[in-house]
Amino acid sequence: MSVTLHTVDELPVLQDEPPLRADAARNRDKVLAAAEKLFAERSADCVTMDAVAAEAGVGKGTLFRGFGDRAGLVLALLTEHERRLQEEMIRGPAPLGPGAPPVERLIAFGERLLRHLARHGDLIAAADGRLDRYRTGPFSVYRAHVGLLVREAAPDADWEYLTDALLASLGASHVNYMRRARGMSEERLAAGWADLVRRLLSCR
Numbered sequence: 001m002s003v004t005l006h007t008v009d010e011l012p013v014l015q016d017e018p019p020l021r022a023d024a025a026r027n028r029d030k031v032l033a034a035a036e037k038l039f040a041e042r043s044a045d046c047v048t049m050d051a052v053a054a055e056a057g058v059g060k061g062t063l064f065r066g067f068g069d070r071a072g073l074v075l076a077l078l079t080e081h082e083r084r085l086q087e088e089m090i091r092g093p094a095p096l097g098p099g100a101p102p103v104e105r106l107i108a109f110g111e112r113l114l115r116h117l118a119r120h121g122d123l124i125a126a127a128d129g130r131l132d133r134y135r136t137g138p139f140s141v142y143r144a145h146v147g148l149l150v151r152e153a154a155p156d157a158d159w160e161y162l163t164d165a166l167l168a169s170l171g172a173s174h175v176n177y178m179r180r181a182r183g184m185s186e187e188r189l190a191a192g193w194a195d196l197v198r199r200l201l202s203c204r
Contacts, residue, residue: 028066028076030056035077039123044074074123082138085116089145102153103201106146110170110193113142117175118186124172143167153201162200169196 034056038047049070053063067073094100095108117124147163168174178184
């Protein structure tokens with residue numbers, strides 16, 4: 001997985017892997033569908049690779065060759081979901097997609113990512129605990145996207161610091177803490193994100 005970053009007027013691109021053979025692609029689809037089903041039924045920590053292979057109807061060797069280990073499988077499943085989010089960022093309607101002012105696009109991005117976390121937050125938190133998520137393709141796309149919008153909204157700011165500070169507030173573990181320990185609803189988190197972005201960037 002790689003990320004292409006162009007000019008400030010363009011969005012980053014999460015590039016597809018080279019095409020798989022038809023049988024390998026079918027096996028991959030079966031494995032991802034099986035993993036999503038099992039992860040939805042119980043925590044990813046409680047799902048073994050043996051269970052995923054059995055649910056998918058593939059050999060364990062196929063599973064390990066395709067994904068390496070459970071952490072790799074979790075990342076592959078998340079990447080499928082995050083690719084859809086990226087499509088909305090690049091080609092979807094404004095304000096998440098192109099055509100809106102940068103502050104409004106940042107707000108829309110955070111709101112959409114919060115919905116993504118509400119659905120897949122436990123899986124993302126599991127990946128965060130096992131992988132250097134800051135080096136993964138999806139996170140790189142998010143960081144490049146937010147960085148471009150921050151630079152457009154506030155050219156004189158320390159865009160790198162602001163980008164990382166903003167993304168930290170959307171981390172899966174942090175959002176899970178805010179929802180579960182602090183009892184904040186998704187609606188309150190979205191409103192807080194919008195307030196944070198406007199306070200940081202709108203008056204510069």
